Amino acid sequence: MKNLFLYIYFRIAKAYRNIFGIEDAPGYLLIQSCFSWGLLVLVSTICSYTLSIETLVLWELGLKINKSLIIVTALPFALFYIFAERFMGDLKLRYKELEKKYHNEKLTWLKGILVLLFIVFSLVSFIMALRFCK
Numbered sequence: 001m002k003n004l005f006l007y008i009y010f011r012i013a014k015a016y017r018n019i020f021g022i023e024d025a026p027g028y029l030l031i032q033s034c035f036s037w038g039l040l041v042l043v044s045t046i047c048s049y050t051l052s053i054e055t056l057v058l059w060e061l062g063l064k065i066n067k068s069l070i071i072v073t074a075l076p077f078a079l080f081y082i083f084a085e086r087f088m089g090d091l092k093l094r095y096k097e098l099e100k101k102y103h104n105e106k107l108t109w110l111k112g113i114l115v116l117l118f119i120v121f122s123l124v125s126f127i128m129a130l131r132f133c134k
Contacts, residue, residue, distance in 0.1 A: 005042065010098040011115040013038025013091075035091035039084055041119060047077040048122035052129040059133035 016034035051073055055065045080087065088094055105111070 005046075006094075006098060007102070007111075008045075008115050008118065009038050009042045010095065010102060011112060012041045012119070013095050014099075015112070033092070035095050038095075039088075039091060040081060043077050043081045045119050045122040047074055048126045050077075052122075052125040055126070055129040055133050059129075064133070065130070 013034050016037045020034065051070060054069070054073055058065055058069070084091065
């Protein structure tokens with residue numbers, strides 16, 4: 001599972017690097033490097049899936065999700081993102097290792113589409129869970 005998430009991180013960071021060309025950035029608010037954006041999108045995606053599951057489970061128990069539950073659920077993900085260097089090491093170095101590992105992979109376009117669908121479906125699943133569990 002860890003390898004899957006690292007691959008998804010690599011593909012997202014690679015897309016940001018290719019599209020925006022922001023490899024090194026000072027790290028101020030929105031001026032982040034592609035490595036930080038890749039991790040932010042991955043963490044947000046996993047958080048959305050977690051919130052979707054939480055919403056469905058609470059609905060089955062007869063409870064509704066509220067703002068405080070969303071904040072409590074999102075807090076560990078935010079802390080992981082803030083302290084990512086401690087957990088993952090240097091993001092740029094991690095990206096370079098993954099780039100070497102996946103240098104000669106096949107069907108990159110298909111894997112890229114699957115990663116994009118994984119990201120888009122996370123938001124769609126959370127919205128649908130909120131809509132379904134009124």
